[in-house]
Amino acid sequence: MVRIFGKTLAVAALSVVASLLISFAFVPMLGGKVAGAGLVMTIACPIAVSIPASLLHFWQAERLRLANSALARTRDDLAEAYTRLQHQARRDALTGLLNRAAFLADLDARSRAGVHGGLLFLDVDHFKSVNDRFGHATGDAALNVIGTVLASLSRENDLAGRLGGEEFAVFLHEASPERMLAHSQTIREAVEAIDLDTPAGTRIALGVSIGAFHCAPRFDPAEALAASDRNLYRAKSAGRNTVVA
Template identity: 75%
Template sequence: MYKILGKALAVGALSTLASLLISFAFVPLMGGKVAGAGLVMTIVCPIAISIPASFAHFYQSGKLRAANAALAETKDKLAAAYDRLQQQARRDALTGVLNRTAFLAELDARSDAGVRGGLLFLDLDHFKSVNDRFGHAAGDEALSLVGALLCELASQDDLVGRLGGEEFAVFLHEATPERMLDHSQTIREAVKAVDLRTPAGVRIALGVSIGAFHCPPRFDPLEALAASDRNLYRAKAMGRNMVVA
């Protein structure tokens, strides 16, 4: 407020100075004399008009700037909240990996871009027995740990998603068949090594069966998923906790 008043007084002073300069420049030319009541009016009028008007102007301008700043901040917050909601809508709430819809959309995008890679279809072995024996909380923790593990092992351009239940999928961006198989075995061994325990300290053994399929450029995402799913079924049929490509 003091800053606004100071600016208004400065405008008043400049207005008074301008009024005096004009009066002393032109009144004598018209045969008059700047004195007495005329001099008083030359000084008082600009002060009486400019200071209140300037104060009102600067006050309203300050409020407008504050309102614009608040609006811009609100806009930024809304944009950030929208981005968070967009990300949350793409993520599985339990594991943090892409949900089925987002994973399939990203897989379509990779296919359209002509990218090749390895597609892994994973299923936790005997997961129902984990829920039945140790409770759904233990099952949820197992899913969360596996999701985190898959993300940790993935590279920046790889995709990790949860397709539903205990089923996950990984797309290894531009991976060769050799890298696809090596990565699959790494995942299998890492899941087997997960140290998941009950509150009583009993270790819950985990295993994963993996069906792998190498996708050429311009692959059909649905056909690739079906192929990796068939390989997953073969891995289950052959004894589980293995990789079939």
């Protein structure tokens, strides 16, 4: 409000100066003299007109400025909330990895882009017994830490997702068959080394069986997943906590 009054007084002062300049420039030319009541009117009239008009103008301008600022903040908040919701809609709430729909959509996009790479299908070994023996909270903790391992081992363009239950999938962007196999073993060893204890202090042994399949450019996502799933079944049959490609 102080700024509005300051601007108003400045406009009033300029109006008085302009009025005096005009009066002293033209009144003598018309044979008159700026003095007495005429001088008072020269000063009073611009003050009487400019102050209320300027107050109204600057007050409305300030209201508009504040409204625009509030609108801009609201727009930014909505944009941030939309971005956050988009992110959350693609993420598995427990592990923070891509959820099934987002992983399959991104895998399909890689296929259409002509990308090749390694597709890993992972299943946590004996997970039902973890839930049965130690409770679902402990089982959730195991899934969460496995998700953390997968995320930490992924490169920038790799995909890591939870397909459901204790099943995970990883797509290694532009990976060679050799890198695919090496990364699979790295994941298996990292999960095996997880130090997860129950509230009672009992260490929980974790392991994953991994079915790997190398995808050529323009691969069929459904066929690639089916192939990696078949290899996962072979890994389970071979004794679990192993990799089959």
